Amino acid sequence: MNRNVVIIGCGMAGLSAALHLAGQSDCTVHLVSDMMSERSQSCLAEGGINAAIGPGDSPELHCEETLKTGCGLADAEALMAMASAAPDIIRELDAWGVPFVKRINHSVSVRRMGGQTCPRTAYTENGIGRQIMDVLIQQARMYEAEGRILRYVNWTFRALVKHDGCVCGAWLEHLDTREMQFVPGQVIMACGGLNGFFGNATGSTANTGIAAAILFADGVPFSNLEFIQFHPTTLRLKGKNLLISESARSDGGRLFVLRDGKPYYFMEDKYPELGNLMPRDVVSKEEYSLIKQGAQVYLDLRGLPAKTYETTLASIVSDCILFAGVDPTKEPIPVEPGIHYFMGGIQVDKSHRSPVKGLYAAGECACQYHGANRLGGNSLLGAIHGGKTAAEAVLCSEFSIPDGSSEGKPPVSLGYFRMESLQSIMRAGMGLERNKAQLENALNAVEKVSVPDEIRLFSRAILLSALNRTESRGSHFRSDYPDCDPAFQKSSVAQCCDGEIRFGWEEKA
Amino acid sequence: MNRTFKITVKRQNSASDKPYRQTFAYSGDGRITVADFLRALNAQERIMDIGGREVSPVVWECACFQKKCGACAMRINHHPALACSVFLEDAANRRGEILLEPLGKFPVVRDLKVDRSIISERLKEMCVWLTEKKTYEFEQSPDLQFQAARCMLCGICLEVCPTFGCNPDFAGAASMVKAGKTIDQNQDDSHLQEMRGEYRKHFFDHCCQSLACVKACPLHLPLAELQAAANRQAVWKKY
Numbered sequence: 229m230n231r232n233v234v235i236i237g238c239g240m241a242g243l244s245a246a247l248h249l250a251g252q253s254d255c256t257v258h259l260v261s262d263m264m265s266e267r268s269q270s271c272l273a274e275g276g277i278n279a280a281i282g283p284g285d286s287p288e289l290h291c292e293e294t295l296k297t298g299c300g301l302a303d304a305e306a307l308m309a310m311a312s313a314a315p316d317i318i319r320e321l322d323a324w325g326v327p328f329v330k331r332i333n334h335s336v337s338v339r340r341m342g343g344q345t346c347p348r349t350a351y352t353e354n355g356i357g358r359q360i361m362d363v364l365i366q367q368a369r370m371y372e373a374e375g376r377i378l379r380y381v382n383w384t385f386r387a388l389v390k391h392d393g394c395v396c397g398a399w400l401e402h403l404d405t406r407e408m409q410f411v412p413g414q415v416i417m418a419c420g421g422l423n424g425f426f427g428n429a430t431g432s433t434a435n436t437g438i439a440a441a442i443l444f445a446d447g448v449p450f451s452n453l454e455f456i457q458f459h460p461t462t463l464r465l466k467g468k469n470l471l472i473s474e475s476a477r478s479d480g481g482r483l484f485v486l487r488d489g490k491p492y493y494f495m496e497d498k499y500p501e502l503g504n505l506m507p508r509d510v511v512s513k514e515e516y517s518l519i520k521q522g523a524q525v526y527l528d529l530r531g532l533p534a535k536t537y538e539t540t541l542a543s544i545v546s547d548c549i550l551f552a553g554v555d556p557t558k559e560p561i562p563v564e565p566g567i568h569y570f571m572g573g574i575q576v577d578k579s580h581r582s583p584v585k586g587l588y589a590a591g592e593c594a595c596q597y598h599g600a601n602r603l604g605g606n607s608l609l610g611a612i613h614g615g616k617t618a619a620e621a622v623l624c625s626e627f628s629i630p631d632g633s634s635e636g637k638p639p640v641s642l643g644y645f646r647m648e649s650l651q652s653i654m655r656a657g658m659g660l661e662r663n664k665a666q667l668e669n670a671l672n673a674v675e676k677v678s679v680p681d682e683i684r685l686f687s688r689a690i691l692l693s694a695l696n697r698t699e700s701r702g703s704h705f706r707s708d709y710p711d712c713d714p715a716f717q718k719s720s721v722a723q724c725c726d727g728e729i730r731f732g733w734e735e736k737a
Numbered sequence: 738m739n740r741t742f743k744i745t746v747k748r749q750n751s752a753s754d755k756p757y758r759q760t761f762a763y764s765g766d767g768r769i770t771v772a773d774f775l776r777a778l779n780a781q782e783r784i785m786d787i788g789g790r791e792v793s794p795v796v797w798e799c800a801c802f803q804k805k806c807g808a809c810a811m812r813i814n815h816h817p818a819l820a821c822s823v824f825l826e827d828a829a830n831r832r833g834e835i836l837l838e839p840l841g842k843f844p845v846v847r848d849l850k851v852d853r854s855i856i857s858e859r860l861k862e863m864c865v866w867l868t869e870k871k872t873y874e875f876e877q878s879p880d881l882q883f884q885a886a887r888c889m890l891c892g893i894c895l896e897v898c899p900t901f902g903c904n905p906d907f908a909g910a911a912s913m914v915k916a917g918k919t920i921d922q923n924q925d926d927s928h929l930q931e932m933r934g935e936y937r938k939h940f941f942d943h944c945c946q947s948l949a950c951v952k953a954c955p956l957h958l959p960l961a962e963l964q965a966a967a968n969r970q971a972v973w974k975k976y
Contacts, residue, residue: 263798264857266890267806323870325922327883334873353883358805362886363867366919369857370866381854404846433776434800434808467773468802547803550822553768644794648780 232413233622234258234398236385236439239268240357240608241591242418243364244615250371253623257371258411260380260400262434265365269420269432269592270611273357274473274543275341276349277321277612278605279314282338285346287311294606297343297507298571298599299702300717301452306578307597310613317612318350324363327352341474341604343507349605351475354543360608380411385439387639388415388446388587395586399639408638414625416580416618417443417589418611421570425687426658427651429567430462430471438642440593441686443574448584449723451595451734452572454694454704457602458660460511461527462566465551469566472527474604476544477504480532483511484560485523494518509601509703512565516660519564526560565660569607571598571703572693575721575734580618588621590614595719600702642680649677650687657691663708667695689722689729696720696731739766740833742825743787744774746795747838748848756845760787767826771837772802772809774825797849804955807889810896811849812838817896819955842895842902853892859908863935864928865916871924876974877917877966884958885918894950894960900943908939910950910960916940917967925976936971 233249235242238261249255261268280290290311295302318336322328328336328350340347352359371377386401386408397412417439423429424436444450460483461476462469477483483504484491494514496503504511515525529541537545537557548554554561574582574589576596581588590596591611598606657670674687697720699713700706718733742763749756763774778784779794786792798808802821809820813828814836828835843851875882894910895901901909916936923929944964951960 263800263808264854264890267798267800267808269800271889272801272803272805325867325870325882325918327879327886330873330879353880355805355887358889359883359886362915362918366866366915369861373861373864373866379857404850432800432806433802465773465802466769467776470803551803646780646782 231255231622232258232411234260234411234413234415235418236260236398236415237418237420237591237593238265238379239418239420239591240270240361240364240611241615242416243361243368244612245416245418245590245619246377247364247367247371248616248619249622250368250376255376257377258380258413259368259377260383260385260398260411262382262384262403264381265361265368267432267434268361269435270608271358271361272431272471273608274355274471275475275478275604276339276351276356277318277360277608278341278348278603279318279338279350279609280311280346280348281315281318281336281350282347285348287314289346290314290348293343293345294597294603295599297601297603297702299601299712301599301702301719302597303578309578309617310597310609313613314609317609321360321363324367326359326363329353339475339478340505341478342505342511343502343603344505351540353539354475354541357608383409385419385442386641387442389635390584393585395584397635399635401641406641410635410638412635414586414622415588416615416622417574417587417593418591418615419593421592422690423567424647425651425654425690426567427648427655428467428469430459430469431568435592436647437686438683440573441682444686444689444722444724445682447724448582448587449575449721450573450689451575451719451721452600452693453690453722454697454720455571455600455702456567456658457508457569457571457703458512458565459568460508460515460565461563462568463548463552463554463561463563464566469564470547470551471566471568472544472548472561472563474505474508475540476527476529479536479540480529482528483515483563484526484528485518491526491528507601507603508568512660513705515563515565525563527563528560529556530558530560569602571595571600571602579621580614581621586625588618590618600704642682645679645683647679647683650674650679650683653677654687654690658694661705661707662694663706664695667691671695685724685729689724692729692731693720693722739764742767742829742833742835744825744835744837746848747836748795749839749845751847752845759792762787763825765825767824767829769825770802770821771813771823771825771828771835772799772821775799775820795849796847805889807891810840810891810893812840812896817893817953819891819893822955840892840896843892853890856890856892856895856911859912859939860915863908863912863916863939864932865912865919867919867923868926868928869924870922875921876970877921881959881963881966882918882921885914885963887956888914888958889956891955893953893955897949897953899947899949900945904943906939907943910964913940913944913967914958914960914963917963917970920967920970930976933971936967941968941972
């Protein structure tokens with residue numbers, strides 16, 4: 229039996245799923261994306277990919293530290309499966325030709341990133357995301373030549389098609405002609421984060437979040453939408469916040485503010501053990517409290533070994549000079565917390581199945597592994613492992629497309645609309661520090677912007693998720709509820725039923 | 738210091754429609770990139786040209802705004818470049834004029850958006866994938882392999898190439914870079930020999946060594962070194 233699978237998104241999670249499906253069975257993969265894989269946000273990833281392959285490390289410790297940083301909200305069983313699979317994933321990528329930095333005996337070298345007590349992050353000279361994507365694209369090409377992966381570039385997701393409550397395909401819309409096309413199969417979402425709802429995220433503007441909004445309006449439950457990671461070192465440019473990778477601090481970069489004209493290294497002073505490499509939520513919050521007092525935070529990369537500037541820090545140095553006119557080898561970089569990653573997303577179980585039969589999700593669009601805050605190096609791992617796991621779940625499913633199903637009439641295009649007004653409302657409501665009044669103002673303002681109903685509804689779901697969590701945990705920081713409340717050690721679930729947003733809680737761990 | 742820029746965009750509704758030009762005014766210090774200008778232009782509720790006429794949003798491709806995705810390649814005052822890394826003040830002539838045109842070697846989809854799918858198609862024809870890695874000892878240094886993987890397939894090397902587009906078989910530098918890395922890593926099997934044959938057919942037999950690509954590459958990839966290494970592996974090495 230030939231099985232059709234539709235994958236929405238061709239970044240790291242989508243390609244990982246596609247490779248697994250095309251390689252192991254008589255599957256036809258329909259790989260759908262607005263742009264080619266070379267343009268995807270995965271290609272921007274900097275820090276590295278985590279695996280317990282260093283001395284003294286173990287998958288148990290990897291799991292434990294991820295869970296701790298996620299403030300108890302991640303699924304421990306799913307996490308343990310990912311941590312256990314990680315060393316083999318590194319070996320596979322190595323075999324496909326990723327030029328990892330190696331030890332003298334050709335084994336993959338690891339370095340320390342935030343929140344780790346053991347060096348655990350495999351890396352390339354820099355720009356690990358591009359390096360991994362290059363080999364995934366290369367291996368997918370083989371299946372494309374065989375006709376087992378069919379590419380739909382320049383097509384965007386428009387609607388799920390269900391039969392008796394089971395997903396049996398998707399409607400795609402051509403970006404230029406607006407023509408609609410139906411593609412049959414179970415559907416894996418791998419469409420990335422919600423950058424488009426905020427506008428100045430460090431990632432790609434192509435990650436609009438529109439597919440997520442369409443699914444939400446169609447009744448697909450979403451988990452933990454309130455958890456948005458603010459990366460502590462971003463550089464404000466005219467259009468976006470430019471990421472200065474955590475690897476800069478791994479290489480010896482230090483954060484400071486000026487006090488009485490002298491640098492005060494606040495992270496090292498307050499957290500002597502991990503210092504500048506505390507988890508991102510902690511660093512961002514420390515910065516924010518200083519910024520509120522009027523201070524400018526700087527990242528100091530001066531005085532590091534010259535070789536570092538030419539290798540691991542090369543792209544950071546050249547980006548800062550090109551985009552901001554700041555030479556990090558000579559002057560400190562002014563930084564601020566900026567939106568970087570969405571921990572929440574489509575609710576999935578440990579096999580990456582959504583509650584809707586025949587619908588799966590992996591990568592940043594899924595809510596899995598990271599809980600209330602994500603560790604550096606875990607997103608690429610989560611994307612590759614999640615894509616594989618979702619593909620495996622598709623292969624294990626007994627479900628087949630029923631004969632009597634029909635795609636029905638094509639949906640109507642959402643047409644052209646602008647997100648900018650909505651983005652400024654969402655930024656104001658969902659800042660690093662939130663409170664009831666701020667969130668309610670945003671909820672009112674969202675009612676008045678002119679965007680499609682799906683977009684407005686999903687914006688409300690994000691704001692309401694933050695309003696309902698009346699505590700502070702991980703990246704979710706409520707100034708009116710500054711303490712962590714053990715009663716909230718559970719994941720929020722938002723779902724749209726008959727146009728109304730309903731909330732529930734799911735216990736994990 | 739604020740000055741006024743006149744930014745003219747070559748527009749076209751489709752490949753078969755007649756192209757036309759529209760000019761927009763921008764006042765500022767010029768420390769804004771062409772990409773940020775286009776984004777801000779399209780963000781306006783009503784987009785006005787320099788004559789005060791309302792016009793439709795300019796179609797163009799972008800994703801990362803930081804020189805990491807290759808989407809925004811276009812001709813800026815006749816020079817192919819990534820719009821995200823060219824500032825208005827650097828691009829403008831003395832009169833503050835900037836002309837934005839789509840890349841010329843690829844079919845226009847609409848306005849500044851072109852269809853670059855031929856690059857991926859060529860890599861498929863050239864069978865650029867790995868069956869199995871041979872050892873850890875490669876002709877290319879790890880650094881060259883790393884540099885080869887950095888190529889974003891933006892198409893700028895093909896835009897400036899005197900051969901690409903004239904010779905229908907020639908796939909250009911982008912394909913050479915990717916094929917070179919894979920040929921170097923692949924074990925000695927029939928697939929390797931197939932890739933070597935395709936490399937000759939689609940690159941080696943036609944490259945006229947103008948090396949225009951070397952100067953144009955927005956990432957300054959070491960294309961001459963990459964080509965020398967790829968030629969050694971694909972053509973000169975005796976098996």
